[in-house]
Amino acid sequence: MVLFALIILLARTLWCLAENTTTIEVWEIERHKTLLRRARVLGGYLDGPGGVRVRIQKQEFPYDIGIWNNIKAGMGGSANVIGWFWPLASTPRQGSGLEFEINGFEESTLSWPPPDPDRMYKPMPWNNHGNGFTSEQRYTSQGEEVEAFKHRQREDIQRRELGLEVQRRRPFHRRYIQNMEIAGVPDLSGSESGVDSNSGEEGWRDSEGDRLGDFGVDEEIEFYDEDDIPLAELLRRRETQKVAST
16 A cells, blocks of 8 residues: 555656646646636636736746756756766756746746736725824824824724724634524623633634644644643642542
8 A cells, every 4th residue: 555655656756747847836737727717707807806807818837848858957957867866976056046947938027826816915995194104294283193193093993894904713712602692502601701812723724724623633622721820720630630530
């Protein structure tokens, strides 16, 4: 079974070497093909953030320069096949890592990967606050400065109400209590602190939207760290658990 997996891995590596692609670049090519299929149905355009219409055009992968040249580039740029496997062969020349040979199928002004409407940033609304540094503003009186500060506060509240700021997912215990109330079960947590914390593992998501459970971490265990709990309290809990177990 292990040998079969290694053979598949070797075949995949040789295929990527012949096409001069990495795994991420293969994903980008497949993503571009998916966007082309969607745009073909929707008239060549896809909707981006803020209602922006993005034209999707077919682009060729620019770094596929031929099978033999791809293999040479992946093996250090040398055409000596024996030197690829000889441990005492000379070290390949070092490049800048910023410039690579391209096939010239597309215009040099086009970028790779092609534009993806789902990965574009949402444009923020335009404001008239200049460069955003309030220290550069000059006020004729202290009352005018206070009024300007209150005006900025009102604009911040409006942005929160419109949902223009980042909204984090509520902590697990808040969601659990709400679900219990919806189901008609009274709140038995006994918590009356009213502290709404957005920190902790229960509110964590990466840029792709994955949670801890997607990486094999048990989300049902205790969420909060015990770094701030006194050592005496931890020892007391341990003794209580021992007595309860006996």
